[in-house]
Amino acid sequence: MYDCLPLSTAHLSDFDKYLVGEGTHERAYEKLGTHLLTLDGHVGVAFAVWAPNAQQVSVIGDFNKWDGSKHIMHSSDSGIWTLFISDLAEHAVYKYHIVAGDGQQFDKSDPYGFSMEERPRTGSVVCDLNSYEWQDQQWIGEREERQSLHCPISIYEVHLGSWRKIPDEKWGDRYLTYREMADTLLPYVVEMGFTHIELLPIAEFPFDGSWGYQVLGFFAPTSRFGTPQDFMYFVDQCHQRNIGVILDWVPAHFPKDGSGLNYFDGTHLYSHADPLQGEHQDWGTLIFNYGRNEVRSFLISNALFWIDKYHIDGLRVDAVASMLYLDYSREEGQWIPNEHGGNVNLEAVSFLKKVNEVVHGVFPGVLTIAEESTSYPAVSRPTYLGGLGFSLKWNMGWMHDTLSYMSQDSIFRRYHHGQMTFGMLYAFHENFALPISHDEVVHGKSSLLAKMTGDEWQKFANLRAYLAFMWCYSGKKLLFMGCEFGQWQEWNYETSLEWGSLEALTHRGVQRVVRDLNLVYKSEPSLYENDFGHEGFSWLEANDTDNSVLSFLRHGRDPNDFLVIISNFTPVVRHNYRVGVPRAAVFQELINTDLDVYVGSNVTNSEPVHTDEHPYHGHPYSFELTLPPLATLILKPQA
Numbered sequence: 001m002y003d004c005l006p007l008s009t010a011h012l013s014d015f016d017k018y019l020v021g022e023g024t025h026e027r028a029y030e031k032l033g034t035h036l037l038t039l040d041g042h043v044g045v046a047f048a049v050w051a052p053n054a055q056q057v058s059v060i061g062d063f064n065k066w067d068g069s070k071h072i073m074h075s076s077d078s079g080i081w082t083l084f085i086s087d088l089a090e091h092a093v094y095k096y097h098i099v100a101g102d103g104q105q106f107d108k109s110d111p112y113g114f115s116m117e118e119r120p121r122t123g124s125v126v127c128d129l130n131s132y133e134w135q136d137q138q139w140i141g142e143r144e145e146r147q148s149l150h151c152p153i154s155i156y157e158v159h160l161g162s163w164r165k166i167p168d169e170k171w172g173d174r175y176l177t178y179r180e181m182a183d184t185l186l187p188y189v190v191e192m193g194f195t196h197i198e199l200l201p202i203a204e205f206p207f208d209g210s211w212g213y214q215v216l217g218f219f220a221p222t223s224r225f226g227t228p229q230d231f232m233y234f235v236d237q238c239h240q241r242n243i244g245v246i247l248d249w250v251p252a253h254f255p256k257d258g259s260g261l262n263y264f265d266g267t268h269l270y271s272h273a274d275p276l277q278g279e280h281q282d283w284g285t286l287i288f289n290y291g292r293n294e295v296r297s298f299l300i301s302n303a304l305f306w307i308d309k310y311h312i313d314g315l316r317v318d319a320v321a322s323m324l325y326l327d328y329s330r331e332e333g334q335w336i337p338n339e340h341g342g343n344v345n346l347e348a349v350s351f352l353k354k355v356n357e358v359v360h361g362v363f364p365g366v367l368t369i370a371e372e373s374t375s376y377p378a379v380s381r382p383t384y385l386g387g388l389g390f391s392l393k394w395n396m397g398w399m400h401d402t403l404s405y406m407s408q409d410s411i412f413r414r415y416h417h418g419q420m421t422f423g424m425l426y427a428f429h430e431n432f433a434l435p436i437s438h439d440e441v442v443h444g445k446s447s448l449l450a451k452m453t454g455d456e457w458q459k460f461a462n463l464r465a466y467l468a469f470m471w472c473y474s475g476k477k478l479l480f481m482g483c484e485f486g487q488w489q490e491w492n493y494e495t496s497l498e499w500g501s502l503e504a505l506t507h508r509g510v511q512r513v514v515r516d517l518n519l520v521y522k523s524e525p526s527l528y529e530n531d532f533g534h535e536g537f538s539w540l541e542a543n544d545t546d547n548s549v550l551s552f553l554r555h556g557r558d559p560n561d562f563l564v565i566i567s568n569f570t571p572v573v574r575h576n577y578r579v580g581v582p583r584a585a586v587f588q589e590l591i592n593t594d595l596d597v598y599v600g601s602n603v604t605n606s607e608p609v610h611t612d613e614h615p616y617h618g619h620p621y622s623f624e625l626t627l628p629p630l631a632t633l634i635l636k637p638q639a
Contacts, residue, residue, distance in 0.1 A: 023293030033112030052079025100266020136239035144365025193518025314367030356389030468632035580617025585637035594628030
């Protein structure tokens with residue numbers, strides 16, 4: 001029972017070991033970790049772990065009473081330890097017992113483990129990832145076309161642990177499971193019109209307060225919400241409802257937990273030994289050593305793993321700025337310059353380029369998205385042009401500027417007008433996504449609704465106008481859960497969203513305007529086809545500071561396809577406001593965020609608006625209309 005056998009080279013060959021050591025093994029997860037297989041007629045589990053500086057490594061678990069002397073692994077020149085244990089089956093819990101070079105002993109979770117126990121336990125769990133039968137072939141076949149940068153991308157960012165909780169006799173309130181999320185979250189996302197869900201990290205993590213950004217099991221979906229097969233079902237159901245799934249991916253750092261990667265074989269195997277290079281002091285976490293080949297294999301194969309095994313459609317890479325700069329959040333003397341004396345982490349740059357090349361090469365159409373908050377150049381440009389190779393970059397500057405403007409009293413907005421227009425000076429330097437993310441509604445920053453200025457009516461009106469301005473501005477869209485109905489309180493990862501607020505008409509009005517914006521967004525090519533070039537956007541009036549009005553055109557690929565967008569960011573109704581347009585037409589409102597169905601004041605242009613031959617805003621035609629207070633209008637020329 002549970003006999004040991006040497007692991008066959010048919011499973012882990014010398015060539016596999018060479019590629020891991022070279023940093024180019026793109027699917028190391030198929031060889032390292034645990035795998036159910038048959039060896040010399042024996043059914044069991046193959047184990048393989050990289051621990052080059054260990055004296056001894058053994059497999060421990062319930063099956064051997066956690067005794068490190070029972071199942072000792074075999075080492076190789078590559079530093080990879082292997083063993084085959086017969087008769088061991090799926091769901092067995094295990095760890096690696098490591099004897100370090102200096103004699104220290106400790107138990108470690110499997111870096112490549114496919115499943116883990118639910119926290120606070122940290123054991124790895126043998127898991128067969130090939131048993132699930134996927135039903136999303138049509139989505140996968142259409143993914144490259146659906147996720148083209150010329151397609152609508154409207155992302156609903158979700159923290160699974162707090163989207164909704166339900167009463168439970170044992171726990172009071174409890175999480176929804178992956179399968180329950182498929183039955184509740186997904187119909188809501190479809191109803192609201194979003195094209196994608198972005199999940200805060202679901203790779204296994206021990207501390208709830210990290211929101212998933214301090215990962216312990218990089219290859220294991222968290223067991224908080226169910227099994228790996230349950231998460232596969234969730235993704236499968238997303239695809240069958242034509243919803244793409246983007247996963248927050250965290251290659252920037254890892255926690256110091258004793259059972260994790262920290263000091264794995266008695267040395268700083270995955271990070272740098274020097275704290276000037278190896279530690280994020282702000283977060284108390286360790287930085288990956290991107291120059292070490294085996295670490296590159298670990299991270300690159302991890303990126304591919306989620307796409308391969310879980311059919312993930314995009315990776316949003318967290319904290320890219322912290323990877324790019326050696327002096328990130330450090331004072332002088334607290335960092336080590338690169339070989340040229342600069343502050344750029346050249347090894348991290350090389351790694352990011354490589355992972356983007358591999359992901360886009362192996363899985364065309366999958367998105368990679370950088371959360372990068374600096375002016376580092378060409379983040380979303382191809383590597384062959386000198387860029388980092390990401391598909392999209394979060395536009396943090398636009399987000400900060402526009403939220404600052406919306407917090408200003410409307411009387412004083414004329415003095416901050418440039419905060420709404422400045423972003424267009426650099427809007428096409430990158431492929432931008434406009435992010436109203438979880439980071440903007442925590443830690444005393446207040447909720448999105450609470451950021452808005454004015455009394456209660458004005459706050460809701462400002463929020464509706466702002467969201468419509470965002471949906472019409474160049475760039476893909478991202479909105480964090482709760483913002484779509486104007487939650488009053490900051491996001492709290494420990495509690496459910498304030499679904500009870502939807503009993504109030506004002507909150508339902510915000511929710512409805514977001515739904516309608518998504519519907520218009522997906523149906524009007526001028527709002528998404530040319531997001532990343534000057535031909536897709538042109539100001540009509542960017543300098544009407546006295547009235548705090550902004551107006552612009554969005555253009556599709558068809559030269560006759562355009563929309564007129566006008567935002568009035570004061571609570572004053574403006575009559576006979578003239579706007580120039582390229583051609584004679586009759587214009588109809590597609591969106592008016594002041595309508596009574598949104599709980600606005602219902603100042604409308606109910607009759608079609610006709611142009612006249614009055615040149616204005618550099619165009620040969622123009623029309624006059626009424627601008628509602630604190631509202632955004634979207635107008636379309638009728639055929």
